Amino acid sequence: MPRFPYETVDVFTDKPFGGNPLAVFTDAHGLSDAQMQALAAEMNYSETTFVLPPEDPAYDARVRIFHRTAEMPFAGHPNVGTACVLARHGRDRGGVLRFEQMAGLVEIAVERNAAGEVTGAVIAAPQALSLGIELPAEGVAACAGLGAGDIVTTAHKPVQASLGVKFVLAQVGPEALGRAAPDLAAFRKLEGRNPELEGRLSLFLYARDGHAVRARMFAPLAGTWEDPATGSASATLGALLLSLDGGDEAAYTITQGVEMGRPSLLNVTSRRAADGYRSRVGGACAPMFRGEALL
Structure with a gap:
């Protein structure tokens, strides 16, 4: 055998x-x-x-x-x-x-x-930052059991982004992050209404205080109700934030998994390269x- x-x-x-x-x-x-x-x-x-x-x-x-x-x-x-x-x-x-x-x-x-x-x-x-479709705040909020007003759109709307694997990135307030919970029916509804997602809807919510970030990731349609640490999404977020903030390089500390009882610490460095925005995560x-x- x-x-x-x-x-x-x-x-x-x-x-x-x-x-x-x-x-x-x-x-x-x-x-x-x-x-x-x-x-x-x-x-x-x-x-x-x-x-x-x-x-x-x-x-x-x-x-x-x-x-x-x-x-x-x-x-x-x-x-x-x-x-x-x-x-x-x-x-x-x-x-x-x-x-x-x-x-x-x-x-x-x-x-x-x-x-x-x-x-x-x-x-x-393995790839530079690429951006896909923007999604409605109310639809994304519903996926996390939140209200549309909990989604912060000052810097960007909820957007699909990738450095090699696609995530929907959405900013929320710190209090909203703590009470977020995935709603399977809302995930199915949002995915079904947006064929551009190509059947992948992994939602990375984050609350930001400068270069310190708290995050949660829900992907119930793929069998992951909540993920305690998502390196590829964290790297993608770093590249997105640098592209929005401006500058050539930035470092971020991302805390995830706290609500699950599995605290995780991810260190992200992002830089502007000849082909776009790139990140390392460790x-x-x-x-x-x-x-x-x-x-």
Whole structure:
């Protein structure tokens, strides 16, 4: 019976039982697409990764990312967590890992403490900021159980944005963020009325105090009622805020998962590049479990 080893880590935290859990299958050679999807559903985390040999030997791995119901082209905490797991196995090259993914090449810088132990990682999102459709404040508010007046539109309207994976970004007040709760019927209604979303409606709400941000992410249509730490959305938000604020570079600290009892801390740096606005996102990573899937 084939055995497929996996490890789990808590990402964007330095303590067990915080952050965003991730399962990493460190040698997925031999698994079919259907098996990978079934394993991701079985693990029941927001994402699970599968490490395969790279198509180009100049890179370190091909990493496929699945959430409970579909494959993703790119995601933040899966890359940070997978990099930490592989680096603990000595698979980085001078503190750097390069992953082939559907959205493009992802480069990760591994972080170590004075004793040489892997403590975290920082990833560069594979694409520059792109913006999609704007959505009505009342529809977005309904998805989060809020009123249209809770949506702050001073800087921007609720907008679909991406650095490799699409999110709807919407600003709210601090008090509204705390009482937000996903409304599945409202999600279905908003998604159905906007075919430009292409069936993906992941809502990233944030409240801002300068460069300190609190955030929550809801994606119930994809099986994630709430996500404790969303690196790709945080990186996208950083790029959007820099594009709105002006300047060449900015750093943001994003706190997420507090309402879930899984506090997470994400560090985002965004810069204006020749091809647009780009971001890096990083944080700590705590090892949790090891096991095998018997298939």
